[in-house]
Amino acid sequence: MSESIKFDDVELDYELPTLEREISQEVISMFGTGSLDFNPIHMDPVWARNVGLFMVGKTIGHGQLTIALLTQVITNWCYKEGGKLKAIDIKLIWPLFSGDTVTCGGKIVAKHPRQIEMSFVDIELYADNQQQKRVAVGKAQVYLP
Amino acid sequence: MVRLSDEARELIEKFQKTAKQKEFQFDFFVDQTKYEKWEDVVIGTEGVGERTFVVKKEDIESYVECTMEENPVFKDEEFAKETPWGGLIAPPMFITPVVFWIASAGAGSWIRTPGAINPGQKIEFYEPIREGDEITIKSQAYDKYLKRGKRYLTYYSELINQRGELVAKWWGTLILPYSKDEEKHKIKGGKK
Numbered sequence: 001m002s003e004s005i006k007f008d009d010v011e012l013d014y015e016l017p018t019l020e021r022e023i024s025q026e027v028i029s030m031f032g033t034g035s036l037d038f039n040p041i042h043m044d045p046v047w048a049r050n051v052g053l054f055m056v057g058k059t060i061g062h063g064q065l066t067i068a069l070l071t072q073v074i075t076n077w078c079y080k081e082g083g084k085l086k087a088i089d090i091k092l093i094w095p096l097f098s099g100d101t102v103t104c105g106g107k108i109v110a111k112h113p114r115q116i117e118m119s120f121v122d123i124e125l126y127a128d129n130q131q132q133k134r135v136a137v138g139k140a141q142v143y144l145p
Numbered sequence: 146m147v148r149l150s151d152e153a154r155e156l157i158e159k160f161q162k163t164a165k166q167k168e169f170q171f172d173f174f175v176d177q178t179k180y181e182k183w184e185d186v187v188i189g190t191e192g193v194g195e196r197t198f199v200v201k202k203e204d205i206e207s208y209v210e211c212t213m214e215e216n217p218v219f220k221d222e223e224f225a226k227e228t229p230w231g232g233l234i235a236p237p238m239f240i241t242p243v244v245f246w247i248a249s250a251g252a253g254s255w256i257r258t259p260g261a262i263n264p265g266q267k268i269e270f271y272e273p274i275r276e277g278d279e280i281t282i283k284s285q286a287y288d289k290y291l292k293r294g295k296r297y298l299t300y301y302s303e304l305i306n307q308r309g310e311l312v313a314k315w316w317g318t319l320i321l322p323y324s325k326d327e328e329k330h331k332i333k334g335g336k337k
Contacts, residue, residue: 036242
């Protein structure tokens with residue numbers, strides 16, 4: 001990557017490279033095991049069917065996985081060069097059902113110049129499912145070198 | 146009594162790798178009557194997590210894998226050494242398994258409630274986590290409220306490493322289902 005991610009060089013409205021992932025039951029079960037979140041709404045397809053979960057009868061992906069993927073949009077963009085996530089505030093607005101595909105992205109919406117190494121940008125984050133329905137929105141603050 | 150299905154168990158066993166994952170009680174239906182309930186939480190109550198999360202190499206590797214992470218900063222020691230991080234770090238959201246591990250014993254068990262929904266999270270990040278770190282948690286019952294008939298519970302937690310440095314501040318919120326005891330009166334002929 002030749003693009004500079006220095007605070008002085010990045011521009012407002014710049015769109016970070018997006019990230020797309022399929023949220024299959026395998027992916028959900030793998031994430032649940034790796035993150036120790038074994039809630040049956042994610043992990044048990046049989047229970048989800050039996051209780052007619054969300055009137056769809058399917059398990060849903062972990063909100064924490066969606067949040068992890070949203071933070072990957074940022075870490076993929078700037079962590080090799082020494083950018084650092086300062087804070088996130090994310091709202092999950094619609095479930096990702098097993099079998100859905102999620103696309104995560106972000107855009108620089110503000111620049112906050114500070115003293116050396118303390119300058120940061122605001123990034124608006126979003127996640128959409130395969131029907132272009134928005135499933136998450138939020139904001140991140142990111143220190144840039 | 147509801148239990149996790151065989152299909153769910155087989156999927157979990159397929160992905161279990163680390164020592165922590167293997168000893169963890171992954172059936173959240175078991176003991177669910179003992180979890181803290183929304184109606185019982187007293188705002189302002191403070192607590193310290195009963196366990197310490199000692200970060201092993203396999204813990205980070207497993208989290209990196211389960212999040213389909215491709216960034217060498219979290220995977221490739223040689224590469225990470227050449228970056229401003231000076232070595233491997235855990236991804237920021239590695240704090241998810243840290244919190245589930247610590248909260249699975251004693252205080253904080255409400256996050257295991259079957260049917261709990263994640264409406265979004267607010268987190269501030271400070272020191273990155275690295276292999277060998279020992280993470281503890283201090284938390285406080287921060288807020289509970291009703292919105293559109295649903296019950297929200299927020300805990301404020303501080304994650305701290307073995308040097309006493311702040312790792313993260315996390316305002317963690319879940320929507321909790323109504324407990325069985327409270328629903329009983331709605332069932333005709335149900336036990337009071």
